[in-house]
Amino acid sequence: MYEFEFEKPSTIADAVKALGEEDAQALGGGQTLIPTLKQRLAMPSTLVSLSGIAEMRGVCPDGDAIAIGGATTHAEVEAATADSYPALSALAGQIGDPAVRNRGTIGGSLANNDPSACYPAAALASGATIVTNAREIAADDYFQGLFTTALDEGEIITNVRMPVPQAAHYEKFVQPASRFALVGVFVARFADGVRVAVTGASEEGVFRWSEAEAALAGNFDPAAIDGLSVDAEGMIGDLHGTKAYRAHLVGVITKRAVAAAA
Amino acid sequence: MVKVTMTVNGRTASGEVEGRTLLSGFLREELGLTGTHVGCDTSQCGACVVHVDGKAVKSCTMLAAEADGAEIATIEGQAAPDGTLNVIQQAFQDHHGLQCGFCTPGMVMSAAALLKDNPKPSEQEIREYLEGNLCRCTGYHNIVKAIMAASGQDVSAVAAE
Known part of the structure; x- marks a missing residue:
C-alpha cells in the first residue's frame, strides 16, 4: 500500500469535511478497498473511516420500508432484518464469508457497485432510496454501470431506505x-x-x-x-x-x- | 502516524502506527504475536482471523487504526496461562484437525466465534461457517469433527473421509 493519512470522524458533517480534502477517500468496511490498496490500484491521500459514525449504523422500521444506516455491516443487516425483510436478511447472510460480513457494509457495497455484488440487486429490486449527506437518489437513477454510481466526489451514503415487498x-x-x-x-x-x-x-x-x-x-x-x-x-x-x-x-x-x- | 490503544488478550497494548498498518501487522510485528498467520494477504484464506470486540475478522483486511479502543482476542490468548489448551484446541489435537498447522490459528478463532453464537452447530453449519478459512492439508473432515466434539456433540455422524 502507498502511504495515506487516517481519520475517523464521529459525525457525518466531520466526515464530509474530511472528504473535501484533495484525494481523500471514504473507507467503509474495507473488504474491497483494502485489497485494492494492497494492489496499489488506488492512492488516496487520506482514508476517512465511516465506522465511527453512530448515526450511520443500525436498522430501523420506516413506515412500509426499513431504513439501514450506510455503515451497517452485512452481519448486522442479516440479524436485524430476519423478521422484517427475510429475503434481504438471507442475501446479507450469503455475502463473502462470516469474517467479511463482520466488516463489510451496505453503504460500501452500494458505493462500489461491483457488477457481481449482491446488494445492488436488492436495492434495485426493492426500489430503494439511496440517502446521502446531500440528497436522496432513487435506485433506478443510482446505478450507472460498472463500478459507476450517481454519487459525487466525497458524497457519503448515510442511509438506504428499502420498501419491503409482499x-x-x-x-x-x-x-x-x-x-x-x-x-x-x-x-x-x-x-x-x-x-x-x-x-x-x-x-x-x-x-x-x-x-x-x-x-x-x-x-x-x-x-x-x-x-x-x-x-x-x-x-x-x-x-x-x-x-x-x-x-x-x-x-x-x-x-x-x-x-x-x- | 496514529496512536492506537487496544486490549489484546486482556492486556492493554499501545503503539504508533501508520495509516496503512494492518491489524495483522501490528499484532505480529509490534506486539510479537506471531500466532496470527498471514497466508494469502488477500482476505481469502482466513489464517489471520482474530476477534475484534467478539466478532471474527480477517486481520489482514482491517487497518490497525480502526482497532483503536477495541478488544482483540488472538490465538495466543486461547490456552490457559499454564498452557492447558482450551476445549477447541484440545479437540483439534484429539481429532487430528491439523497437519501442517498453518491455518489452525484462524480455524480455532473462527470455530470459537461460531460456537459463541451457535453452541450446537450442525455439520452443515460448521462447513458453511468455515467458507472463509482455507486448509490445504486436511480436507476439512477432521476440522469439522473437532468443532463438533468441542461443542459436545457426537462426531461419529460426520461424513466419512
Whole structure:
C-alpha cells in the first residue's frame, strides 16, 4: 500500500469535511478497498473511516420500508432484518464469508457497485432510496454501470431506505472461489407490480429485466418466464462462464427466485 | 502516524502506527504475536482471523487504526496461562484437525466465534461457517469433527473421509 493519512470522524458533517480534502477517500468496511490498496490500484491521500459514525449504523422500521444506516455491516443487516425483510436478511447472510460480513457494509457495497455484488440487486429490486449527506437518489437513477454510481466526489451514503415487498427472494448462483454472484436475481412483488434485478451477468452492472417484470406482474409463477431470454450480447464473458451461459443462467435463476418467493 | 490503544488478550497494548498498518501487522510485528498467520494477504484464506470486540475478522483486511479502543482476542490468548489448551484446541489435537498447522490459528478463532453464537452447530453449519478459512492439508473432515466434539456433540455422524 502507498502511504495515506487516517481519520475517523464521529459525525457525518466531520466526515464530509474530511472528504473535501484533495484525494481523500471514504473507507467503509474495507473488504474491497483494502485489497485494492494492497494492489496499489488506488492512492488516496487520506482514508476517512465511516465506522465511527453512530448515526450511520443500525436498522430501523420506516413506515412500509426499513431504513439501514450506510455503515451497517452485512452481519448486522442479516440479524436485524430476519423478521422484517427475510429475503434481504438471507442475501446479507450469503455475502463473502462470516469474517467479511463482520466488516463489510451496505453503504460500501452500494458505493462500489461491483457488477457481481449482491446488494445492488436488492436495492434495485426493492426500489430503494439511496440517502446521502446531500440528497436522496432513487435506485433506478443510482446505478450507472460498472463500478459507476450517481454519487459525487466525497458524497457519503448515510442511509438506504428499502420498501419491503409482499413477497421476495434473492437467488444467487455462487462463483465458488470468490463467493460473488456468477448470476444473482432478486425478485420482489409489490401491490403495484413486480421488480426483477439481475447482478453478476451484465457488463453494465446490475439491471432490471423488464420483460420478466411484465410477465410476472400478470402471473407470478416461474412458468411466466418460459420463452423469455436476455440477449447474450452485453453479458459478461470470462473464464467462469461465457456470455451465452450467463444469459441462460439469468432465466434459470429468475425462475428459481420466483418459485422460492411465490 | 496514529496512536492506537487496544486490549489484546486482556492486556492493554499501545503503539504508533501508520495509516496503512494492518491489524495483522501490528499484532505480529509490534506486539510479537506471531500466532496470527498471514497466508494469502488477500482476505481469502482466513489464517489471520482474530476477534475484534467478539466478532471474527480477517486481520489482514482491517487497518490497525480502526482497532483503536477495541478488544482483540488472538490465538495466543486461547490456552490457559499454564498452557492447558482450551476445549477447541484440545479437540483439534484429539481429532487430528491439523497437519501442517498453518491455518489452525484462524480455524480455532473462527470455530470459537461460531460456537459463541451457535453452541450446537450442525455439520452443515460448521462447513458453511468455515467458507472463509482455507486448509490445504486436511480436507476439512477432521476440522469439522473437532468443532463438533468441542461443542459436545457426537462426531461419529460426520461424513466419512
